[in-house]
Amino acid sequence: MKHFITIASIFAFSFSAKAQVSGKHMGSTGVGGDLSIQNSDGKMIPIGAQADTKGSPLFLEQWVNGTVNLKNGSKFNDSALNYSLYEDKLYFKRDNQFFIVAGIINDFYLASAEDNKAQNLYHFVSGYPASAATNENTFFQLLCDGSRYQLLKWQHKKIREIYNYGGVNESEYVSQEAYFVFEKAAHKMWSLGNKTNAPQIKNTLPIDESIWKAYLENHAANSKGEQALIDFVQFLNK
Secondary structure (H helix, E strand, O other), X not given: OHHHHHHHHHHHHHHHHHOOEEEEEEOOOOOOOOEEEEEOOOOEEEEOOOOXXXXXXXXXXXXXXXXXXXXXXXXXXXXXXXXXXXXXEEEEEEOOEEEEOOOOEEEEEEOOXXXXXXXXXXXXXXXXXOOXXXXXXOOEXXXXXXXXXXXXXXXXXXXXXXXXXXXXXXXXXXXXXXXXXXXXXXXXXXXXXXXXXXXXXXXXXXXXXXXXXXXXXXXXXXXXXXXXXXXXXXXXXX
């Protein structure tokens, strides 16, 4: 209960100071769906997309255990967290009401839906240099960390309109993703695009050919997929 009061207090302060709303959330179809807040005059202010949008804006299908680390050093644990890829915001849930975890978040961990008792399975971090599609407040999933490089995954959901000739138009959430390598010493982001293969890293970073050949001696049969990206970055960090 202590953690809930602290998070809720931050939430209430953020909205009362900036938007002058009561903090009451209406609707229960999901974050980014039929979600709204009520201002001091009783007028409903919609947040996110329409309720009938197909799919989910959330990172996980279930609300899970997690840990939130704020930039001021505070740390919170909660049993019902989820991350909206549509709004790039972290939410917690109480009695089918959804609240934004306000405050400046440094990083957060989410357990998997299959093992809700586990921790640190999904790690999201912000504070990286801006790119064409991201800024320093954008959260990236940290897939691999080492002394030289980090492998990052950017994920986002947008709404795509579906036009049916002679019928009712519909909308759905569509996923986007891209991979980056963060070089610690140079404080530089290297964009890999959405290709999940080890040669994409080799062709993007200034890597000596001898290093690539040494990697292929034991990984030639597994050069594609997200795991291949992780394996190669781990190899570069050795």
